[in-house]
Amino acid sequence: EDQVTQSPEALRLQEGESSSLNCSYTVSGLRGLFWYRQDPGKGPEFLFTLYSAGEEKEKERLKATLTKKESFLHITAPKPEDSATYLCAARHNNAGNMLTFGGGTRLMVKP
Amino acid sequence: DTGVSQNPRHKITKRGQNVTFRCDPISEHNRLYWYRQTLGQGPEFLTYFQNEAQLEKSRLLSDRFSAERPKGSFSTLEIQRTEQGDSAMYLCASNHVGGIEVSRVGTGELFFGEGSRLTVL
Numbered sequence: 001e002d003q004v005t006q007s008p009e010a011l012r013l014q015e016g017e018s019s020s021l022n023c024s025y026t027v028s029g030l031r032g033l034f035w036y037r038q039d040p041g042k043g044p045e046f047l048f049t050l051y052s053a054g055e056e057k058e059k060e061r062l063k064a065t066l067t068k069k070e071s072f073l074h075i076t077a078p079k080p081e082d083s084a085t086y087l088c089a090a091r092h093n094n095a096g097n098m099l100t101f102g103g104g105t106r107l108m109v110k111p
Numbered sequence: 112d113t114g115v116s117q118n119p120r121h122k123i124t125k126r127g128q129n130v131t132f133r134c135d136p137i138s139e140h141n142r143l144y145w146y147r148q149t150l151g152q153g154p155e156f157l158t159y160f161q162n163e164a165q166l167e168k169s170r171l172l173s174d175r176f177s178a179e180r181p182k183g184s185f186s187t188l189e190i191q192r193t194e195q196g197d198s199a200m201y202l203c204a205s206n207h208v209g210g211i212e213v214s215r216v217g218t219g220e221l222f223f224g225e226g227s228r229l230t231v232l
Contacts, residue, residue, distance in 0.1 A: 004153075006153075034220070036223075041225070041226075042225050042226070043115070043202050043204070043223030043224050043225050043226050044154065044202075044221075044223050045223070046220050046221065046222070049220060087153050087154075089153070098156040098159075098167065098169065099154075099156060099221070100156075101153030101154050101155070102153050103151065103152055103153050104151075104152075104153050
């Protein structure tokens with residue numbers, strides 16, 4: 001069964017303390033690994049798409065990387081406004097247009 | 112505002128009642144998706160439309176659920192005979208695939224609305 005697993009479930013950081021979020025996936029024929037940010041009570045907001053192992057994408061303090069079995073979201077010198085739930089999702093060959101989401105990592109950055 | 116709009120934002124209903132949610136996608140988007148999200152979990156795919164055609168449905172979409180997109184613009188999601196297990200956030204998303212947008216917008220880059228939260232008592 002296709003699965004997407006994120007760890008840790010929750011992460012508390014001090015402002016400026018860099019860290020990484022993990023997304024491991026077991027899907028057949030990956031056709032894209034996606035990262036979203038979700039603020040409380042809001043819908044997810046698109047961040048990145050990665051298509052092949054070795055690919056990297058960056059946006060401000062965030063960098064997403066992809067290997068054959070997992071993706072990492074690196075957060076460099078986070079600020080309190082980076083606090084949110086970060087979701088990853090995978091689309092695979094037989095999924096049509098369905099994305100399989102992980103459970104998310106709740107990130108809290110304290111000033 | 113040109114984003115995805117969902118109504119109502121909150122709905123509280125009693126078990127057994129019917130509820131309907133509406134989604135207005137970004138106007139130039141031809142695809143519209145419904146997802147369901149429970150507390151502490153990631154969104155789960157329910158169904159999607161390309162224009163007015165419903166092309167894919169998840170096993171999660173029981174026969175009490177029906178979705179329509181009659182003119183290829185807004186969509187409605189109706190839940191009949193609601194159960195407590197239906198309590199969740201119902202998320203609508205849209206994107207455009209094909210034509211001049213295909214090079215910029217992949218099928219995974221979804222634009223989500225703020226959701227409709229359903230509480231079944």
